[in-house]
Amino acid sequence: MSNSTKIKNLRELMGQYELDGWLVPRADEHQGEYVAPYAERLYWSSGFDGSAGMAIILADKAAVFVDGRYTLQARNQVDASLFEIVHTADVSAGEWLAKNAAGKVIGFDPWLHTENEIKRYQQACAGAGTEFVALEGNLIDDVWLDQPGMPVDAAFAYGPRFAGLSSAEKREKLGQGMSSQGVDAAVLSNLDSIAWLLNIRGTDIPCTPVVLAFAVLHSDGAVDLFIDSAKVDDKLQEYLGADVHLHPYDGFEEYAPALKDKRVAYDPKTGPIQIRQTLEEVMAEVVPSDDVCLLPKACKNEVELNGMRVAHKRDGAALVEFLVWLYDRVQNHKVSELEASQQLYASREAKEHFRGVSFETISGAGPNGAIVHYRVAPESDRGIDPHEVYLLDSGGQYLDGTTDVTRTMVFNKPTSEQKDRFTRVLKGHIAIATAIFPKGTTGAALDVLARKSLWDAELDYQHGTGHGVGCYLCVHEGPQRIAKGMSLDVPLRPGMVVSNEPGYYKEGEYGIRIESLVIVKEHSPGFMCFETITCAPICRDLVDVSLLNDVEKTWFNEYHQWVAKTLPSYMQPELKRQVKDWLDKQTAAL
């Protein structure tokens, strides 16, 4: 079906429902970064496949809303005769609606939007008289004839060997906290929260080992779990235990009257507005609050942290084995960005506990490296020129941990500008890696340390310095982060994992980013610090040693000593000799 036919059919259906417009978010019911194929409604209707965005389809016009990362991509993917491309930094969806849908009736699927999101639209349109109407069912699903079905893969147990704590322990502790707040139950819709709480994993969503489900956690530790029964075999049901009661995936509304008169926590930032409305309909008292799993999940226990540490050593070995192959290929043969990412996958796949990538690999040579969220695809694939800078951002899901690493490299002599920029990025990376900071410090407070050396040269990068990372869960996890800005800002706490990834991008020429993951830990009474767990060499050919001070030089050399000493035990025996020679050169002291 052509895109114009899709939109035409949708508009006919809007007319039947007496709607002037329909909202098509990227999100599924769970507001995660990745969605299963059945939920790719934005991609199906507009052609845009970025990880964040929305379309609004009115009777006579339509628009796709994207942020700065995706304006170029949207322009390439979306038919401009059907959709206007709107950059949300210029015009928000709410502002666009206020201007283009004054006095109109806009329909939406209340499972795909959070309460806060709908409120934002309503506030933006308060003066314009736009009305927002929640529909049962989704109009896209009615016109999407070959829409894939919901995933039916089995969920599986993820026991204390990797999780560190039993689900019963987690639920008991959370339940006590809820009791002390006078909360009887909490509705959970974030898939990683449910997977963490119940110590289960699945394969429903790309890159993230979670299971499609909703859950209600009660203050006595019992759970009502809304999940396709095909995913839970007898063995898993026994593992979940008698306190976990199963319901159909779409059974929340039928179940909800059981919450009458209870005080029920609901997260208006991530929970579908349908849940809020259902709670109100059944006369539950809604307590708006953060997902109760958010903070305990982020503060990992020692078993999880040790798992993360080991996973990063295996991942580093895989990366280095790949890099030896890559250097040879680029310098002596030919290789494209896509071939490189395929070889990297093969290298990771050979490692224990590997379960897939944690996100789509960014393999960007030359100018492609300057596109911050570049995803290599056959149409943009280019050969890696031995005279260009090459940026590689990738990660793996291992049973014992999730990895995310970026290294930037050259295969020949870099320009002095490239060395200057790389070294400034490195100084920022080291400033975060070596930071000591008092308890209570937020990631926002630390952000400038990563940028100072670039700012000194009137340079900057237009993304955050660090995001949280889960343990065999989401590669982008909240609430911890290192970034400018004020909202959702929480103090860093021991056990949190965050990325440390300053960068620099020269449009049309090259991109630089150095990313390692770090664990927040106690440094001394009252103070905290980071432990870098990513174990992979940082391209020494790109370092301008004259820009480093003694502390920085020492850090760089000690980090490389650790990398050189650690990785060989994790290498494929048949590659060990060759890889070790390469690694020793790459990690030689500055």
Added chain:
Amino acid sequence: MSNSTKIKNLRELMGQYELDGWLVPRADEHQGEYVAPYAERLYWSSGFDGSAGMAIILADKAAVFVDGRYTLQARNQVDASLFEIVHTADVSAGEWLAKNAAGKVIGFDPWLHTENEIKRYQQACAGAGTEFVALEGNLIDDVWLDQPGMPVDAAFAYGPRFAGLSSAEKREKLGQGMSSQGVDAAVLSNLDSIAWLLNIRGTDIPCTPVVLAFAVLHSDGAVDLFIDSAKVDDKLQEYLGADVHLHPYDGFEEYAPALKDKRVAYDPKTGPIQIRQTLEEVMAEVVPSDDVCLLPKACKNEVELNGMRVAHKRDGAALVEFLVWLYDRVQNHKVSELEASQQLYASREAKEHFRGVSFETISGAGPNGAIVHYRVAPESDRGIDPHEVYLLDSGGQYLDGTTDVTRTMVFNKPTSEQKDRFTRVLKGHIAIATAIFPKGTTGAALDVLARKSLWDAELDYQHGTGHGVGCYLCVHEGPQRIAKGMSLDVPLRPGMVVSNEPGYYKEGEYGIRIESLVIVKEHSPGFMCFETITCAPICRDLVDVSLLNDVEKTWFNEYHQWVAKTLPSYMQPELKRQVKDWLDKQTAAL
């Protein structure tokens, strides 16, 4: 009258009004840092004279609430048999009320509390059933028999020679901005906003050259001004012009019906809740928003900035003249903290345009320097021991600018610990002074630069790094600042003035702070930087040169060259020779 009699009389009056409690804030109607003597109700009733705090008096108990700066002082000043001292970081006034005044009726004066403040108490007590009742009049005033009257000093014109813009220009521009937001009028209650908007000054409040008044700014630029007519002589009335209509200071409620059906801006953070209630009673549409003068006042024009620059040179000369006297006194005679601050006053008083101090001088020798908000008083006064560290934080109000400077010094050889700490503070000070940062950066983002060198040694200071400063107005001015924390955080903009004052405090031993004021200015397209305008030597005897890098050493030497070159022209002719010799030694290159 003894404090116990005061409280007894107040409790009797509470009984007559059927109240279980009464709120006694430090604030007057205008929520500034300083209040006139008539408004010192907290001091009168409790003995506590700090610049922030509150008392709550119930029938059977009472408490004084102070923040970390004032716990020691409150313990010294307040009768513990009458008042519990509560540290607001541990228990907020709202939390204390929820616990101690459940189901009770608490009275308050609606002119002395903002809407946000009362809402905070109500929210904290939502579960406790505490009721808050606004009274006409203030119970303290009824029992305070010798309460001083309102100030009656004349206001005076502060024309474009110093202000840079005429009041008419300011009002026209603000009015246009209001119109474009659909706002008809704005109620102003911040005294510095009114003084800035109307280009007038006064002497009603200690340390701050403002006039007690309220104002309503209309979108056509006209103003209704509520002010004691004794303050406005014919000449000033003519200066204000035909668009400024005078009303009695307490005439807002009588006037308010003129605002019926208008959209009226009101700042819930600083405006008395009485104004909000009055607006609602007369059927005005209240638009909650920041004081419209806040940002334009903070972004000073070139005339104001040049005034600030020159005032800082005169102030630096006065400070250096005093320091020459002080070093001689301490080393060869005897001098107390109080005598030092009196001599400093005399030195400033001899300078052109001086109009008084901008805050009470902090003159802290040895352990007194470690008390962050120490105010020298006869009971705490101590001799300045030539072997101790001495911290001096002071400022002047000059017609062309407001100053605020802290220098820390030794008169003999410091310990290596003192040098280490001082040098770390200095590195933080230089990091702010030399920072280059992109447009849109907030002070919160820069704060860590001032702390990093201390954090590296597991040290910190428990106050912000910088506050805004007005131009012949408040020495503490919003919204700009450099500090941790998220609320009220705004990007720094060209023309803002902020202090740069990292410190270190070793309780019971010494305090260190280095404070200069800086102007935010454009550095290059897209980037900003600071210009240091405080012109006074930084004690080189306390510097451990081995801890400074080249950039820091260069900054220090160039700053001292500028100080040495600049100050002599502003010195008293008869002191010039002697002072210049001393200054040349103090500013010799490291």
